[in-house]
Amino acid sequence: METKLANPAPLGLLGFGMTTILLNIHNMGFFPVSAVIISMGIFYGGLAQIIAGIFSFNQGKTFAGTAFISYGFFWISLVGIWLFPNTGFEMAGTTPTPFLGCYLLIWGLFTAFMWWGTWGGSKVQQFVFLSLTLLFILLAISKFTGNETINTIAGALGIVCGSSAFYLAMAELLEEVKNKKVLPY
Secondary structure (H helix, E strand, O other): OOOOOOOOHHHHHHHHHHHHHHHHHHHOOOOOOOHHHHHHHHHHHHHHHHHHHHHHHHOOOHHHHHHHHHHHHHHHHHHHHHHHHHOOOOOOOOOOHHHHHHHHHHHHHHHHHHHHHHOOOOHHHHHHHHHHHHHHHHHHHHHHHOOHHHHHHHHHHHHHHHHHHHHHHHHHHHHHHHOOOOOOO
16 A cells, blocks of 8 residues: 655745745834744744755655755745844854845845746746745845835735745645645646
C-alpha cells in the first residue's frame, strides 16, 4: 500500500502570505516593526516555509522546495538585519539604507527568475511571483531614493501579493479537503 504524501504548499504559501501582509501593513505606515512582524518573520514566514520547502524537496518538487526554503531564509535574514545591530556585536552595525536597497534588488532578481519558472502553470502562482518581483523592485527603489511614497505604494502591492498567496493556499487546501476544485487558481 502506497502512502499518500501531504501537499506542503498551503503551509508554505500561508507562511509567506500572512507574513507578507503584516510587513506591508507596516510599509504602508500603519504600524512600526514590532514583535508581531518579527515573530511572524522568524516562525511562520521563516521556519514554516523552510519546513514546507524540505517536504517539497522530499516529494521531488525542486521549484517549490527552492522557493519555500529561499523565502523562509529571506524572512529570517530580514529579521536579522533588523535585530543584529541591537545585539552589541561590533560587526553588526546598522545597514546603510542604499545597501538594504541592494539586498532587496537581489531578491527581486531572484524572484523574477522564479516568476519565469511559473509560466505555463497556475495563473495565481504567476501573479504571486510577478507581484513579488515588482514589490522587491519598488522597495529597492524606495531604499535607493529615500522616497516614502514609493514605499507606501510598495506596501499596498505587498498586501495584494500576500493576499494572493493566501488565496492560493486556501484554493489548494480546500481542493484537497473537498476532493474537488473549489476556488479557481
